[in-house]
Amino acid sequence: MLVGRGSEVAAIAATLDAARRGHSATLVLEGEPGVGKTTLLAAAADLATGFRCLRGAGVPAELAVGHAVLLQLLSPLRPDLPRVPGRQQAALAAALGWSDATSPGDRFLVSAGTMSLLGAAAEREPLLVLVDDLHWVDQESVGAVAFAARRLQHDRVAVVLTRRPQSGPGTDDLADLTRRPVPGLDAAAVGRLLAGRVADSLVPALVEATGGNPLALEEVVRSLTPEERRGSAPLPAALPVGERLTEGFGRPLQRLSAGARRALLLAALSSDPGAGPVVAALRAEGVDPDDALAEAEELGVVTVRAGTVAFPHPLLRAAVLRSSSPAERRAGHAALADALAGDPDRRTRHRSQAAVGSDDDLAADLEELAARERARRGLAAAAELQEGAARLYRSAERAATARALGVEDALLSGDARRVRALAGDVLGGTAPAPARARALFCLGVLEHHAGSVPAAPALLREAVAAGEGALRLQALQELAVVGYRLGSPATVADVAAETRALADPADAVQAMLADYTEASALAFGGRWAEARAPALRALDRLESDPVMREDPRFLHLALLAPGWAGELHLARGFVDRRLAAARAAGALGVLPLALSLVAAGALAMAEHRVAYAAAGEVVELGTELGYVADVATAQELLAFEEAARGRHEQAAAALSAARHLAARAGVADGAVQIHLVDAFTALCRGDLARVAAVLEQRIVADGGRLPRGEYELAVAPDLVEAYLGLGRRADAVALAGRHAALHRGTADPDVRAHVERLAGLLADDEAGSDAAFARAHEAHGAGADPFGAARTRLLHGSRLRRAGRRVDARRQLQLAADAFDAMGLDGWTARAAAELAATGQRARRRPGPSDQLTSQETRVALLVARGMSNREIATALFLSPRTVEHHLTAVLRKRGVRSRSAVAAAFAADAGPQPH
Incomplete structure (x- = not known):
């Protein structure tokens, strides 16, 4: 029975309940060694009624073996591999050694294959993925599990991971997942844990000495004399906790024979849970493996079953290694290498750990092994192997060349x-x-x-x-x-x-x-x-x-x-x-930059659904890759699109992220686009004072130009609109005059339309206003800015309404509303609809705040319009089919339609050509 872990068990139960309801959930339990993380994983397995459990655990000896823990986790699902999309399937099979082929894509194709395999298996029954000691799991496996945990959004998959608290510099692959600290037990829980074994009066001192660490408490209690447990003798000054906890685990080893200690050392050094290499090495040294392992098992140091040797707790493995000398560990690696003559890869790893001094032949073998890891997309493992090879080369030049290849592997990983x-x-x-x-x-x-x-x-x-x-x-x-x-x-x-x-x-x-x-x-x-x-x-x-x-x-x-x-x-x-x-190639590394270009180009051509979809995908994939500058640009675009849809909280969050990332990337000083998006988001939410403040600063800074720089006072249309809303008519007239003086004779129809729009807004008489707006509409007709054209219609219709010309106003406002709706800009559609309602005309039902599509839903709708199936969409977007199905259901509900064909029709104009 677990003592004092009610809140942690409740968090695990909530994670499982979410998965049962079809909402993938992840929980990362973080705590010091011995605090009970492994016990909580066992509790998770006990609570997972109706789930299929997949288990993996990290061990130090496998840190440099790419995909080692992923193989543990996914081996039970190998029969489902044919259900994984082709390129992902090939990459995953190559990475896990299920095929002789090499991976055709980058490292994220393996991660995508992991996600797809888990999603496919979860269609049949809920899955619980348990990984213990994540701090000792190879980087490729951590990356694949983290990727799957993020992308499996609407699948019956629960993921529970344990690790030690993170400290020091470096990237945390799990920073955005739900994490929960596992602290030491409080005094009340410790009292229950030790009831009848120590005097109640000792509990406070033991809690203070151990921090409530359950494993430390057990070890301390075992080390106390009967008098110390009763409280009739004082507690020793040095209790076996912290570093001494590991030493405390080592005490039983002192009672073992030399043969049993040798067996334990070989088991601790082996990267294979199977007992075969350990048994072979012991026999080669003249030690009876049955007697040696039986002696260690009788003392509770290892468990031997079904041809495997395992340590009941990782601190026991650590204690075995700590109690041996460097020379003994090198000799152990050499013995295991000799026992693995039929397994050249693992043999080379052990030989490298046994090596002293230079060895060009072994270094070359390590580089060959790195090449095989590289082919399996084990890039982190390849980098470590290249580093090991560099240490073994006699020649400084060959060492540097090996390290340089390792730099490239590390970059790609x-x-x-x-x-x-x-x-x-x-x-x-x-x-x-x-x-x-x-x-x-x-x-x-x-x-x-x-x-x-x-x-x-x-x-x-x-x-x-x-x-x-x-x-x-x-x-x-x-x-x-x-x-x-x-x-x-x-x-x-x-x-x-x-x-x-x-x-x-x-x-x-x-x-x-x-x-x-x-x-x-x-x-x-x-x-x-x-x-x-x-x-x-x-x-x-x-x-x-x-x-x-x-x-x-x-x-x-x-x-x-x-x-x-x-x-x-x-x-x-x-x-x-x-x-x-x-x-299809799984080249996720190139997609953030490419999709940010797609989003920017789509925005320039007023294809706002495409821009919204692409910008959101850049943020997701770029964050996964650890990119900064590309994600900053995408967040700017996303802020623009969210604001235009009336999603003001999301726009503010995206703009804040863009600023933060631009500062990290060192490009904030020249971030003109961030300022322009800041002003636009303020305009969308009606904060005209902010619009004026930002755009006035841009005029001072560079003449109010667009980022490309060739259009002076490009900010004038928005700033004049803000001035009028703030009652600053004189400022509006002055700025519009400066803008007109610069651009009245321009050949650019959209810029000419802006000149006439401002003239129409500021005209003193209705006839002059009508004539200016008519010229603006005509200029827009020859231009390439449908969003600007719709805004001109909205401003014209608003002026007509205020002048009491309701019929004329309705025509302009209806055209504006229809144009905004066709672009998917719900916020502006709502603004035009409100103006229409003020004329007395009942507007058609438009999407409300709860009906607005997210970027990912928009992505799905666009691909539906291209005739792709859910499974094809899932493959393209690195999602699971169930997540795609969930998003499509949301699109149908929010858009008030009942079929895929209706979605396809609604998004056909933005979807591009049908695939052949």
Whole structure:
């Protein structure tokens, strides 16, 4: 019976109840060694009536074995593997050794396969996933379990994990999951636990000495004399707690024979729960394994059953290792290596632990093992193996080269701490230029995407100087993107010139990169007409070359090239195909940047449902990857779209996140877009004072230009509207006059429409207002800003209503409401509907606050409109079919329709072409 754990058991029960109702739930129990986490997992299993339990546990010896715990968890589900989508299935099978193939996608394809396998199994019966000692679980398994826990939203899956409290620097993969500390027991609970075994008067002292740690209490009580338990003799000054707790576990070992102690050491060092290697090693040393293990089992130090050897508590394993000398541990690893002659991978791991000094042959074997881990997407394990190889090489150059490969593995695995540590080792010695270049490149990429963007250029520039061939061009391309993000046309121009000088024109990829970079430099420098030709050449190469046509690495280039050419519509011909290819390949690493470009392009073309869907997905996937700058941009876009839908709390949260991430990325100083979105969200919620304050600051800062910079006083339309609402008519008239003086003769129809809109708003007579608004509507008709056009209709209709011209007002307001509704902008639709109601016309029912679609629901609806099944949508969005089904049900309810075909019809205009 559990004592003093009522609240923890209640939290576990709530997690299980949520899963029973079809709402996936995760609970992370955090506590010090011995506090009872493992016991709580056992309680979870007892409470999980009707669940299928999947269990895994970390052990120190398997930290460097990629996917080790994932294999423990998922092996019972192997019969369900055929139900996992193809690419995910292949990657997961390769990672777990269920096939001889290598993984075709990046590490997240394995995570997606884990999610899909759990979701498939949960369709048959609820699942309880239990993982003990997560702090000793390999990084690949932690990442896969965390990914699945987040993405399984509406499946019958409960996940309960235990780990020690997190401390020190580093990324916490579970930071956003529900966590619950498991403290020591209070005095009342300790009294119940020790009732009849110690005097009641000793309880306060024991609680103070142990912190209420149950395991420490048990060990202390066992160590006390009968007199000390009764309280007739004082407690000893040093009780076996903390570090002494581990030593206390070691006391029984002193009573064992040499053979039994040797058996325990081999079991503690072995990464295999099976007893085979331990038994073979003991026999090779002339020790009877049956007698040795039986002696240890009789003392309660290990349990032996069904061909396995296990320690009842991890502190027993720790005590065995602590009680042995380094020489004894090395000898144990050597013995296990000899016993594993038929298993070269595990044999190599043990040989590396037994090695003293340099060993080039063993180092080469470790690098071969790293290559196999890399092929299985065990990138964190590969990085550790490369580091081990580096320590064994005699040659400093070979060691540096091995470490540099480890830096790349660590970068791809998302281990920022290891990237910096290994790169520091490479750069701190006399490494050859290629190794230095690789380390510098990886550091630059890390800073760009997950650190400080301003720190990236110097690192990438050094990588260019030290590198050669493909790596040099890669570094230049990364540098160009960083230059664009930091608003440095000079950097992009320098990169373009270098790329052109270095690229081999006979190589299709290098020629494309030269054209693309030239186009980006020209466009970013404001020379848009000159950028068109190289941009179109680059796009032609990207689409005509069979390799580049499908390669996810070129996805963002293909999306940007039409923009540099000034022809965004060209992306329509391939964006869906290229995104689908990247999703199918599991190339999640390229999706945040690509989808942020899709969202920005969709916003520019007033495809607001697409922008909303894509921005939300960037936030989800980018956060999963640990990206910063791309997620900051997506949060800005998401804030805009949430505000336009009237979801003001969500907009405020997204804007706050954008500011925080921009500051982390070091790009906040130039974050013009954040200020503009701040003003827009304020306008949407009716905070006109905030609109005025922000936009007035923008005029002081840069003349009130848009981020591209070519439209002076671009903020005037919104600011004039705010001034009028605040009763500051004189300021509105003055600003509108300045704006008109600058732009009355412009060739841009949308800018000309803004000039006329302001004239219509401020006209002193109705005839002048009507004429100005008529010119504005005509200009919008030739432009490409349907959102701006609808806002002009709304402002015109509002003026007409205030003038008492209800019939005329209704026509403009109905057009505005219909336009906003077609774009999915529920907040603006509601505003137009309210104005219509004020004219006396009863507006059609519009979605209320509870009917507004989320970004993820919008994503699902768009893919339904493309004719995809729930399972196909789940595969594309890295969700489970049940989650997709839940979202589709919500779309049907919120939109008041009854069929997939009705959803498809409602979203057809935004969905793009049907897949072939």
